[in-house]
Amino acid sequence: MTRYTPSEIEARWQDAWAKSDIFKAVRSADKPKYYVLEMFPYPSGRIHMGHVRNYTMGDVIARYKLAKGFNVLHPMGWDAFGLAAENAAMQKGIHPGVWTYQNIEDMKAQMKPLGFSLDWSREIATCHPDYYRHQQAMFIDMIEAGLIYRKNAIVNWDPVDMTVLANEQVEQGRGWRSGALVERRELTQWFFKISDYSEELLSALDTLENWPAKVRLMQENWIGKSRGLQFGFSTTNAPEGFDRIEVYTTRPDTLLGASFVGISPDHPLAKLLERDDPAVAEFTAECRKGGTTEEAIETAEKLGFDTGIRVRHPFDTAQELPVYIANFILMDYGTGAIFGCPAHDQRDFEFATKYGLPIIATYLPGEDSDDRLDAAYVPPKTEKVFYNRGFAGEQWQTGLEAIDAAVTFCESQGVGQGVTKYRLRDWGLSRQRYWGCPIPVVHCDACGVVPEKKENLPVQLPEDVTFDIPGNPLDRHTEWRTTPCPSCGKSALREPDTMDTFVDSSWYYARFTAPHADTPTVMEDAQYWMNVDQYIGGVEHAILHLLYARFFARAMHMTGHLPESAIEPFDALFTQGMVTHAIYRSTGPDGRPVFHYPEEVELKGDRAFLKDGGAEVEVIPSAKMSKSKNNVVDPLHIISAFGADTARWFVLSDSPPERDVEWTASGAEAAFKHLSRVWTLSDRIAAMADDGTGEGDDDLLRQMHKTIHDVTMGVESFGFNAAIAKLYGFTATLQKSKASKGAQRAAIMTLAQLMSPMTPHLAEDIWAAQGGEGLIATAPWPAADEAMLKDDTVTLPIQVNGKRRAEIDVPADMPKEDVEKAALAHEAVIRILDGASPKKVIVVPGRIVNVVV
RNA sequence: GCCCAAGUGGCGGAAUGGUAGACGCAGGGGAUUCAAAAUCCCCCGCCGCGAGGCGUGCCGGUUCGAGUCCGGCCUUGGGUACCA
Numbered sequence: 034m035t036r037y038t039p040s041e042i043e044a045r046w047q048d049a050w051a052k053s054d055i056f057k058a059v060r061s062a063d064k065p066k067y068y069v070l071e072m073f074p075y076p077s078g079r080i081h082m083g084h085v086r087n088y089t090m091g092d093v094i095a096r097y098k099l100a101k102g103f104n105v106l107h108p109m110g111w112d113a114f115g116l117a118a119e120n121a122a123m124q125k126g127i128h129p130g131v132w133t134y135q136n137i138e139d140m141k142a143q144m145k146p147l148g149f150s151l152d153w154s155r156e157i158a159t160c161h162p163d164y165y166r167h168q169q170a171m172f173i174d175m176i177e178a179g180l181i182y183r184k185n186a187i188v189n190w191d192p193v194d195m196t197v198l199a200n201e202q203v204e205q206g207r208g209w210r211s212g213a214l215v216e217r218r219e220l221t222q223w224f225f226k227i228s229d230y231s232e233e234l235l236s237a238l239d240t241l242e243n244w245p246a247k248v249r250l251m252q253e254n255w256i257g258k259s260r261g262l263q264f265g266f267s268t269t270n271a272p273e274g275f276d277r278i279e280v281y282t283t284r285p286d287t288l289l290g291a292s293f294v295g296i297s298p299d300h301p302l303a304k305l306l307e308r309d310d311p312a313v314a315e316f317t318a319e320c321r322k323g324g325t326t327e328e329a330i331e332t333a334e335k336l337g338f339d340t341g342i343r344v345r346h347p348f349d350t351a352q353e354l355p356v357y358i359a360n361f362i363l364m365d366y367g368t369g370a371i372f373g374c375p376a377h378d379q380r381d382f383e384f385a386t387k388y389g390l391p392i393i394a395t396y397l398p399g400e401d402s403d404d405r406l407d408a409a410y411v412p413p414k415t416e417k418v419f420y421n422r423g424f425a426g427e428q429w430q431t432g433l434e435a436i437d438a439a440v441t442f443c444e445s446q447g448v449g450q451g452v453t454k455y456r457l458r459d460w461g462l463s464r465q466r467y468w469g470c471p472i473p474v475v476h477c478d479a480c481g482v483v484p485e486k487k488e489n490l491p492v493q494l495p496e497d498v499t500f501d502i503p504g505n506p507l508d509r510h511t512e513w514r515t516t517p518c519p520s521c522g523k524s525a526l527r528e529p530d531t532m533d534t535f536v537d538s539s540w541y542y543a544r545f546t547a548p549h550a551d552t553p554t555v556m557e558d559a560q561y562w563m564n565v566d567q568y569i570g571g572v573e574h575a576i577l578h579l580l581y582a583r584f585f586a587r588a589m590h591m592t593g594h595l596p597e598s599a600i601e602p603f604d605a606l607f608t609q610g611m612v613t614h615a616i617y618r619s620t621g622p623d624g625r626p627v628f629h630y631p632e633e634v635e636l637k638g639d640r641a642f643l644k645d646g647g648a649e650v651e652v653i654p655s656a657k658m659s660k661s662k663n664n665v666v667d668p669l670h671i672i673s674a675f676g677a678d679t680a681r682w683f684v685l686s687d688s689p690p691e692r693d694v695e696w697t698a699s700g701a702e703a704a705f706k707h708l709s710r711v712w713t714l715s716d717r718i719a720a721m722a723d724d725g726t727g728e729g730d731d732d733l734l735r736q737m738h739k740t741i742h743d744v745t746m747g748v749e750s751f752g753f754n755a756a757i758a759k760l761y762g763f764t765a766t767l768q769k770s771k772a773s774k775g776a777q778r779a780a781i782m783t784l785a786q787l788m789s790p791m792t793p794h795l796a797e798d799i800w801a802a803q804g805g806e807g808l809i810a811t812a813p814w815p816a817a818d819e820a821m822l823k824d825d826t827v828t829l830p831i832q833v834n835g836k837r838r839a840e841i842d843v844p845a846d847m848p849k850e851d852v853e854k855a856a857l858a859h860e861a862v863i864r865i866l867d868g869a870s871p872k873k874v875i876v877v878p879g880r881i882v883n884v885v886v
Numbered sequence: 887g888c889c890c891a892a893g894u895g896g897c898g899g900a901a902u903g904g905u906a907g908a909c910g911c912a913g914g915g916g917a918u919u920c921a922a923a924a925u926c927c928c929c930c931g932c933c934g935c936g937a938g939g940c941g942u943g944c945c946g947g948u949u950c951g952a953g954u955c956c957g958g959c960c961u962u963g964g965g966u967a968c969c970a
Contacts, residue, residue: 075970116969188968199968247890251965254889327966331887361887365967380887457967464968534970573964575890580967610892611964686910687898691891693963700898700911707910710925755900758909830905835951837905875950881904885950 037712039676043794047148055099055811056150058106060561067103068562069095070542072570072578073110076136076158077117080143083571083612085668086684086694089791090609090753091569092149093685096790097748099150100814106562108545109144109151111137113160114469114534116199122468122500129468130496133160143669147677148793150810155548159537164544165470166491167553168536172473173484174592180226183482186461187299189324190218194503197465203324210503217321219299222463223472223530227584231256231455234583243605245691248575255576257456259283262440263368264449266294266344269353275302278344278356281367281454285443286435287374289422290395292385294344294356295337295371299364306340306358313338313358320360327363335384336360347448359384365458375409382409395422396435460581462533465505467498469531477518477525486519492527505529538578539585542568542602543595554594563599572608572691579606607751610693619643619650675705678792682708685791686757708795711764711784715799718777727773736766737780738821744787745817753791760788778803783815831856832883833865841882849876856882 050056060066071091074084088109095107111133118129125132137158157164175181189198193211197220202209227234235256238249262285265277278294296303298320307314316338323329337357346352354372361380362371375385376394385392394404396418404421412418414432421428423435424442440451463472471492473485485492495513498506507513507529518525540553546562547555570578586602589595595602617629629643629650642649671680683704688694740763747756767780782803789796789809800809824845829852831839839861843852853874856862862884873885 072970077970112970197968200966201969203968251890255965255967257889325968328887331966333887460967466968533968535967538970571964571970572891574970576965577967578970613963689899692899693892694898703911754898755909758900761909828905832904832951835904835949840905873950875904877904877951881951883904883950 035716037709037795039678039708039794042798043146043148043677046794046797047145049797049808050148050150050810053808055808056105056107056152057154058104058108058152058562060558061104064102064104066106066562067095067098067567068106068546068565069098069567070108070545070565070569072568072574073112073538073541074140075115075117076111076113076133076140078136078139079667080140080669081612082668082684084144085147085680086612086690087569087571087609088144088147088149089681089684090607090690090751091567092151092681092793093748093753093790094567094569095150096793096810097814099810100786100789100812102813105150106155106545107149107151108155108157108548109149109153110155110157110541110545111159112534112538112541113137113158114531114537116201116466116468118468119466119500126500128496128498130160130494133468134158146672147681150793155545157541157544157548159470159534159541160468162491162493165537167544168470168532168540169473169485169490169492170487171540171553171589171592171594172532173487174594175225175588176474176484178588178592180229180588180591181223181462182226183221183223184459185219186222186224187217187325188220188222188465190216191503192216196503196505200324200326203326203329206323206329214322215324217323217325220463220465222461225460225462225584225588227460227581228455228457230584230587231258231457233587234457234580235455237583237601240601241603241606244603245606245608248572248579248606248608251575252580255457255580259454259456260436260440261285261367261452261454262288262443262449263452264347264443266347266354266372268356269343269345271302271342271356272305275305275342278302278370279368280370280372281452282372284374284377284432284436285439286420286423286432287377287395288372288439288443289348289424290374290376290393291346291354291372292375292391292393293373293381293388294354295359295362295373295384296356297362297364297369298358298360300358300362300369302340302342302356303358313340316358320358330361330363333360335380335387337384337388339388347443348446355390357384357388366456367454376404376406377409377411379409379411382406393422396420400428460533460535460584462536463530464533465508465529466531467494467500467506469534470537471507472528472530472532474528475516475518475525476528477521477523479523480518480520480525482528483518483520483525489519507531535578535581536585539582540589542582543586543589543599552594554589556596559594559599560596563595564602564604567605567607568603569607569609571611573611575608579603607690609690610688613693617650619648671701675701676708676794678708678795679705682757682792685753687754689754690751707761707764708792710768711788712795712799714764714768715781715785715802718774718781719802721774721777723774725773725775727776728771730772730776733766733770733772733776733780735821736763737783738817740787741783741815742817742822745814748790757791760784785809786812786815827879829856829879830881831859831862832881833862834885835883838862838865845879849878852876852878852882856884 069091071087095105099105113133118133121127121132122129189203191198191208191211191213193213194208198208203215206215207213208215235258238252241249261281261283263281265279267277268275298317303317307317323333337359340356340358342356343353344356346354373381373384375382375392392406397404400419417429417431419429420435424439426438443449444451471494473492475483475485477483495510514527514529515524516527542565543554543559547558582602586595587600590597590600619627668680679701683701687700740759743759744756763784770777782805785796785799786809796809826842827845828840828842830837839859841855841859843855853876869886871884871886875883
């Protein structure tokens, strides 16, 4: 008897796959194509459990579709630009490029032993000039197509390091390195006009039937279509040019409850006032402290400054409202100005209470309700309420009815217009960083901003840069920046900013269809391979990446780089849950937090101590695995101890794929034992005498067909953990079976096939040992025989008043009336009824009987 | 703050509105063994001797029947536009 030795088996079959080249994707007219894509990794240097989980799921689909006869495209690449490489450069003095390419090599070496069915000949890295030159070419096309423009936008500014900070680099309002209070500062930046596509991106969500409903809903809310009223308040004492203040409101039905007007600190009026009035300047400076995230702005203490300016209420000109500058009003949304209705908005309520402004209800729960409110009264929009200060029309209305009525009324009175607005803002793509795709434009004193000539692409990143001083090294690299103006030829300066890395990941799926072409894409290849049939990745990308990619596909179509059929690039989406792990944190000598790797920590109950020195560290439970928090778990020890198949089987069996999992390694050994058991079982069956005798062949084959059915359904619906449970069950059945060698051989070969997408090496080995033809990877997927799936008898539970009291075995096709009779004749039922006659008997065929008394 | 999810035994989890806890882990008992490892078999939600009762985060509702649907909460996680 031999033992299951994955190290030998896995190397052997990976060789066999490589030699036969079965995962290389070639266009073919004979077979339907299938494009499986997992969100490509950031090359952090080490693969973690999240990667193993993601790529194993994709591999199961890819291998399953291959067995189903599809021409499968399953590529892999690297999302290789980003902040971490620059951090490494600063911390370790390594060039970001050297660090990134080394990481790619390391991670590839870690991925290869997992036996994924990838076409490595299509590998791409976004940091390679062969990739980003095409991105630059498309950027120029998109400028010409009017899809890109420049405007001012706000960034996090570190006043000590004199640099722009990413949101991640702002910790509690302070710069992560300098510790200085971060300020919001304006900078001229490049933007994609994604807002031109708001309606299109919203309405097309309905066509994405194979996307999770939650992702579509999140995108819908993010785009944030709203219908409201835009109108002007006329001012009484404002500076010239500000006779009116335009506001936008989604609740015009509360206009008669207005008690103040609020403008953003970035509103033109606020900017004018701060120029002449130091008190205003002081206040707006205060408002600009802290980071730029919506979270930071929304959760900051609500501050207001009375400008002294007054406006007239449009329907009650005697009523004057004060104009406040308020820190919670965003210049990017609506008109940058609002009216406050404290009675029906909690934020306005708190603001009014703080600054002593009136609270005027326009609607109430009922006609007799007290209108002195202790908190804002905000009923659901679909519930009828009593309008005590509404516009003309019914007094009992839902919010939605009242809003429509208010818009119509205001328009008829010449107060503003009904308008549709979207929350979605244009996509700012400029980054003041080195390790990204250079924006291919030149700033010329004479000609202004000029795109680089396409024949001069790529605009390549210079190698000779240092990271010893904060800031973007491109900014101070005079030699690189100096270049002839593409228009007039005089000396000019290159744009020092690089592109947001979301640009890189917005079109890589298209590049995979022709990864070595001289143009960004090749129409024929894009036509053939697009769309991605199944896209798989973390739910944390539900909004930004997936929305940007949807926009970019449209922009590529508009500039001739994708066919119209590919404007929704992902036909089906599956969002896997994240692999989470506790974070171990202590405080370093400089007072900054230090994050410890799980392997550096020893757990004692709920508390954690450093193995080195024994100091206690803080445990932050269950958070997304993140490089910067060091809470990543290395899968390599599972692979080296038990093999790739065990690691793959385990990540699939342990939890439902869409759910987050807290990583524990307790089950990996059990997975290995099971695979050993299957291997030994195959060995035993191969050694059986083939004398044609045996018992229970039919039962075994019925079980086999049920398993084919269940596992196929499981794989199709991403129910991998449930599919694996069925495979455990069938393995146990086969182990106990006394069936003939023929039946057992058929069973083990089918079992191997059903397992092959998950544990491909073991499956190949069993297939070969049982004399299977060719590679199991290309053997046709087994089909379940419908006739074998039905049982002759079923066990029905009998409920009395919804409580289970007994069960009966009946023929599967027994008529309802007979089932009812049989149920009522059951002694337990007779005892409980105790002579009473049932009011009703519900018989659900094949399911249940419920007796109601 | 806002948007989206999730919550079921000691643990991971299963369950088209129809027997809650499949399958696995941990635990307990047994077989085998000189002994151990490995392997195999049995038990395993809570309370109760039992009959039985209770039980899917909390409160309420719809239904013959709710883990599942509806309303309201709580907790945890993700996103919040420069982490990717």
